[in-house]
Amino acid sequence: MTEITISSETRRQSANRIQLALLAVLMIGLLIAPFVLYPVFLMKVLCFALFASAFNLLLGFTGLLSFGHAAFFGGAAYFTAHAVKEWGVPPEAGILLGVVGAAFMGLIIGFFAIRRQGIYFAMITLALSQMFFFFCLQSNFTKGEDGLQGVPRGHLLGFIDLSQPLNMYFFVLLVFVVGIFAVWRIVHSPFGMILRSIRENENRAISLGYSVSLYKLSAFVMSAALAGLAGGLKALVFQFATLTDVTWQMSGEVILMTLLGGIGTIFGPILGATFIVTLQNYLSTTGFPVTVITGIIFIICVLLFRRGIVGEFNASRLAAKLGFRSKN
Amino acid sequence: MTDRQSLLSVRGLNAWYDESHILHGVDLEVREGETVTILGRNGMGKTTTLRSIMGILRKRTGAIDFDGKDLMNRPLHHTARAGIGFVPEERGIFATLSVEENLMLPPIVSKNGMSVDEIYELFPNLKERRSSQGTKLSGGEQQMLAMARMLRTGVKMLLLDEPTEGLAPVIVQRIGEILQTLKQRGMTILLVEQNFRFASKISDRFYVMDHGVVTEGFDVAELPARMDTLHEVLGV
Amino acid sequence: MMMIFGIPIQAFLGQLLIGLINGSFYAMLSLGLAIIFGLLRVINFAHGAQYMMGAFVGFLLLSWIGINYWLALLVAPVIVGITGIVIERFALRRLYNLDHLYGLLFTFGLALVIEGGFRYVYGSSGQPYATPDILSGGVNLGFMYLPIYRGWVVVASLIVCIGTWLLIEKTKLGAYLRAATENPTLVQSFGINVPFLLTLTYGLGTALAALAGIMAAPIYQVSPLMGSNLVIVVFAIVVVGGMGSIMGAIVTGYMLGILEGLTKVFYPEASNIVIFVIMAIVLLVRPAGLFGRDV
Numbered sequence: 001m002t003e004i005t006i007s008s009e010t011r012r013q014s015a016n017r018i019q020l021a022l023l024a025v026l027m028i029g030l031l032i033a034p035f036v037l038y039p040v041f042l043m044k045v046l047c048f049a050l051f052a053s054a055f056n057l058l059l060g061f062t063g064l065l066s067f068g069h070a071a072f073f074g075g076a077a078y079f080t081a082h083a084v085k086e087w088g089v090p091p092e093a094g095i096l097l098g099v100v101g102a103a104f105m106g107l108i109i110g111f112f113a114i115r116r117q118g119i120y121f122a123m124i125t126l127a128l129s130q131m132f133f134f135f136c137l138q139s140n141f142t143k144g145e146d147g148l149q150g151v152p153r154g155h156l157l158g159f160i161d162l163s164q165p166l167n168m169y170f171f172v173l174l175v176f177v178v179g180i181f182a183v184w185r186i187v188h189s190p191f192g193m194i195l196r197s198i199r200e201n202e203n204r205a206i207s208l209g210y211s212v213s214l215y216k217l218s219a220f221v222m223s224a225a226l227a228g229l230a231g232g233l234k235a236l237v238f239q240f241a242t243l244t245d246v247t248w249q250m251s252g253e254v255i256l257m258t259l260l261g262g263i264g265t266i267f268g269p270i271l272g273a274t275f276i277v278t279l280q281n282y283l284s285t286t287g288f289p290v291t292v293i294t295g296i297i298f299i300i301c302v303l304l305f306r307r308g309i310v311g312e313f314n315a316s317r318l319a320a321k322l323g324f325r326s327k328n
Numbered sequence: 329m330t331d332r333q334s335l336l337s338v339r340g341l342n343a344w345y346d347e348s349h350i351l352h353g354v355d356l357e358v359r360e361g362e363t364v365t366i367l368g369r370n371g372m373g374k375t376t377t378l379r380s381i382m383g384i385l386r387k388r389t390g391a392i393d394f395d396g397k398d399l400m401n402r403p404l405h406h407t408a409r410a411g412i413g414f415v416p417e418e419r420g421i422f423a424t425l426s427v428e429e430n431l432m433l434p435p436i437v438s439k440n441g442m443s444v445d446e447i448y449e450l451f452p453n454l455k456e457r458r459s460s461q462g463t464k465l466s467g468g469e470q471q472m473l474a475m476a477r478m479l480r481t482g483v484k485m486l487l488l489d490e491p492t493e494g495l496a497p498v499i500v501q502r503i504g505e506i507l508q509t510l511k512q513r514g515m516t517i518l519l520v521e522q523n524f525r526f527a528s529k530i531s532d533r534f535y536v537m538d539h540g541v542v543t544e545g546f547d548v549a550e551l552p553a554r555m556d557t558l559h560e561v562l563g564v
Numbered sequence: 565m566m567m568i569f570g571i572p573i574q575a576f577l578g579q580l581l582i583g584l585i586n587g588s589f590y591a592m593l594s595l596g597l598a599i600i601f602g603l604l605r606v607i608n609f610a611h612g613a614q615y616m617m618g619a620f621v622g623f624l625l626l627s628w629i630g631i632n633y634w635l636a637l638l639v640a641p642v643i644v645g646i647t648g649i650v651i652e653r654f655a656l657r658r659l660y661n662l663d664h665l666y667g668l669l670f671t672f673g674l675a676l677v678i679e680g681g682f683r684y685v686y687g688s689s690g691q692p693y694a695t696p697d698i699l700s701g702g703v704n705l706g707f708m709y710l711p712i713y714r715g716w717v718v719v720a721s722l723i724v725c726i727g728t729w730l731l732i733e734k735t736k737l738g739a740y741l742r743a744a745t746e747n748p749t750l751v752q753s754f755g756i757n758v759p760f761l762l763t764l765t766y767g768l769g770t771a772l773a774a775l776a777g778i779m780a781a782p783i784y785q786v787s788p789l790m791g792s793n794l795v796i797v798v799f800a801i802v803v804v805g806g807m808g809s810i811m812g813a814i815v816t817g818y819m820l821g822i823l824e825g826l827t828k829v830f831y832p833e834a835s836n837i838v839i840f841v842i843m844a845i846v847l848l849v850r851p852a853g854l855f856g857r858d859v
Contacts, residue, residue: 065665112844115851119607119664120803124847127800130793131840138833248796252672259669291680298673302666303655382753408755420750424742432736433743434754481755 030173039165040237045277046176047234052257052269053183054226059255060264061187062219063199067122067251068109068129069227074245075132076102076228081148081241082141091154091162095175095232102228103221105132110220114213117202126248133246147242151235162236172233179229184266186222195219227254249291256294259301262308271309332359335485335516336381336412341390343373343380350376352540353390358485363507363517365527368537369563374520375417377537378487381518382414383407395484409437413478417489417520421470423463427454430462430473434481441482450506451476468499475506485516492523500526524562536561571829577708583825584818585714585783588721589776591817593798594805595728596772598813601802602745603765606656606667612795613678614770616788617644618777620682623693623786633696633782640778641771648770652763660762675795682788690785699782717779724775725814732810741765800843806856816854 033042051073058064076098084094113124136142143149153162162168186192198205198212206212235241244250253276261272276294283290301308307315336358343351351373358364366374379385381392383404392399397410408414413434422430431447431454448455451472457465465473471491478486491507492500500523507517507530521527527534528551536544538561546554593611600608608614621640625631631639651674659666695713702711732738744751744758752758777791784790798817805816820839828835846854 065668067668112847115847116803119605119668122665122668123607123799123803124843126796127803127840127843130796130800131837134836134840138836249676252676255669255672289680289684291676292684295673295676295678295680298676299655299670302670302673303658306662306666384749384753403757403759404749404752405755405757408753414753416750420747422743422746424746425739429739433739433751435756437755 034169039169043172043237048273049270050179051230052273056269058223062195065122066125068125070250071129071132072102072224072227073231076231077235077241080232081151081235098232099228103225106221106224114216151239262310265310268310335360337393339391344387365519365531372537373540411484413483414487415474419474421462428458438482579825579829583822587818587821591814592776594813594817596769600769609671610674612791613675614773615777616791618774619781619786622778641774644774645767645771649767652766690787693781695782806853809855812855
């Protein structure tokens with residue numbers, strides 16, 4: 001017995017070492033990337049990766065499927081764009097306002113949604129985010145179909161000119177890393193443990209005396225706020241905020257990214273977002289219908305590939321050889 | 329008794345709920361027209377045996393033959409057509425169906441079934457309450473309805489899971505009478521029952537189950553001699 | 565001019581009629597969703613796409629081989645229903661043993677494929693579908709002008725809804741469906757082919773959506789995205805009604821359609837969102853829905 005414990009302990013250590021090494025390679029890659037690839041494309045990937053990670057905090061680690069996360073992502077994009085363009089606030093304050101706005105919306109939508117579970121939760125979040133979509137469609141604040149165009153990126157902290165692509169890229173990268181770290185911290189905190197116990201067995205969590213509703217709502221707000229961070233960032237990157245980001249199709253897309261990459265894993269959503277954004281970028285040059293491909297990937301994932309890329313990898317022999325612990 | 333033909337034969341039946349292995353090689357035999365009771369403490373696999381024979385529990389190995397037909401590789405909805413009716417412990421009366429709709433629900437599988445008139449004769453209170461909601465009936469009435477609806481279908485054999493559970497003594501007595509009537513009509517019955525006294529009045533033979541296997545089988549004539557050991561095994 | 569609550573009565577009744585028409589479609593669609601959900605425990609996200617398919621199949625039948633409206637009312641639902649049966653048989657049924665959310669995600673992907681595919685082939689602009697001659701024109705009721713086709717839609721949808729309700733509440737097949745909704749395993753142990761019943765139910769539900777689609781074709785234009793926002797409104801209606809009851813789905817559909825119409829009279833800005841607001845209120849007051857049995 002002792003021997004086995006030791007070997008699994010060393011294996012875990014080596015797994016951690018491999019993971020750290022991978023993380024280092026990834027970081028170096030992200031630092032070099034803008035000199036090789038289009039910064040705007042990379043920034044788009046990072047924004048969606050952060051968005052999917054925020055979404056996964058809810059689906060993967062709390063077990064709640066929100067079908068309305070576009071409201072937070074696209075809503076924050078509007079808030080940030082409006083604050084920067086109309087009020088002339090600096091970019092960091094604009095993003096902060098976006099985050100606060102998204103968190104507030106998360107509080108409201110979450111308040112209603114957590115009254116029901118499972119499939120109803122999904123439908124309620126979907127319906128309420130659709131309500132927000134209609135609000136955006138009609139309101140003057142969003143400029144309707146046109147959206148908020150020509151949003152200035154401004155100067156970060158007053159002296160870093162974000163209109164320079166590289167400056168903007170490293171700012172986005174920094175926010176991305178901070179965001180992912182926040183997700184990681186939340187997941188591995190005692191709070192995250194309770195969220196997972198809610199996911200595993202809600203009734204048991206209730207009988208253990210946890211105020212499950214409060215935990216769910218907190219997770220919902222945190223997820224909304226992080227989705228807002230991604231949305232606000234995206235508004236600065238592309239310098240506009242439009243209706244596209246608040247549609248239910250967008251809510252579906254982030255589900256797909258997470259599902260494809262691997263629900264309940266840290267790297268899954270990042271990988272999934274990278275894949276989907278790259279694919280969409282490629283498809284948009286071919287004239288092939290993006291939604292059809294997206295739908296087909298969705299169907300394939302649901303029918304055959306529910307663990308996602310990272311989940312399949314963790315369950316594979318290669319992962320066992322490299323010493324990764326397969327989760328659960 | 330022994331000259332009767334075997335109707336149901338179970339050999340080496342293993343069954344699993346998810347990962348937990350419940351039945352470890354159950355062997356039993358029921359002959360035509362017999363009433364056989366499976367005795368045993370809670371959690372020993374009695375209900376699981378019935379559910380596996382019926383095919384509700386799909387994770388199973390071994391051999392089940394009924395009336396010359398192999399039941400192992402048929403889908404669930406073919407078991408009833410082979411001639412077995414199952415009355416579950418929770419009775420399974422449908423709330424969204426009236427009493428009569430509940431009664432008429434199971435399809436007829438052979439011509440030997442009772443007519444609705446005959447059933448209402450046997451269960452007069454069901455006739456009275458034919459249009460009320462199924463679950464508005466009392467527990468005893470629900471049990472009778474659950475049995476009655478299988479009688480209409482013309483199945484050769486009934487699997488009854490604890491028909492007397494939670495019922496008042498006079499209702500238990502009434503159910504005993506009904507089972508006697510069915511026996512006289514030639515119905516084969518496999519019963520799971522905790523109520524030992526009830527079972528001893530109507531059964532021809534007994535099996536005792538312990539930890540997922542059948543440990544003993546004996547005729548009702550041997551019952552008095554075995555009372556002491558049975559009390560020990562069953563903890564009654 | 566006669567006024568009601570400070571609004572000309574013509575305008576009031578006109579919006580009421582529009583509300584009733586929308587309500588007719590809401591009722592038919594939420595009815596189909598409720599039937600599918602009841603038995604399959606699948607929220608059919610593709611319902612809006614299948615509604616669109618009904619309209620499109622009708623449109624294509626007319627323009628390719630001249631099949632008229634009346635025949636299309638029969639043929640389009642059958643064709644779309646068959647696609648539903650194929651989908652259930654080869655894909656959907658593999659998800660029944662999993663979390664119900666996978667059914668929602670699968671049908672979501674399906675909706676994307678169907679809507680995206682039609683848009684790719686036919687573009688996103690609408691195609692007109694002529695009102696059948698016998699139903700064109702209108703009658704002056706004295707207090708308002710009633711286009712005959714719209715009157716027909718209201719009557720026909722009522723017939724469809726009541727017919728479906730009777731099918732489920734009063735027939736043997738309906739008894740099977742109700743019983744299988746409660747306890748599919750037991751019903752199957754009675755010797756009823758429940759897997760086949762599930763296939764049939766999905767086919768029936770999608771056929772209902774297609775029927776609503778072909779009925780909608782002469783009113784709204786036939787376009788690939790005609791069902792895409794509609795389906796979410798219908799979701800909200802289903803949450804309001806609670807998915808336990810067929811009659812609940814029908815009544816809530818009409819009720820909210822009319823309410824939406826009235827909102828257009830009194831506070832047009834809110835007409836798009838009034839159903840969602842009502843959903844939120846119902847969630848606060850009665851989380852299981854107005855007619856819901858489950859919590």
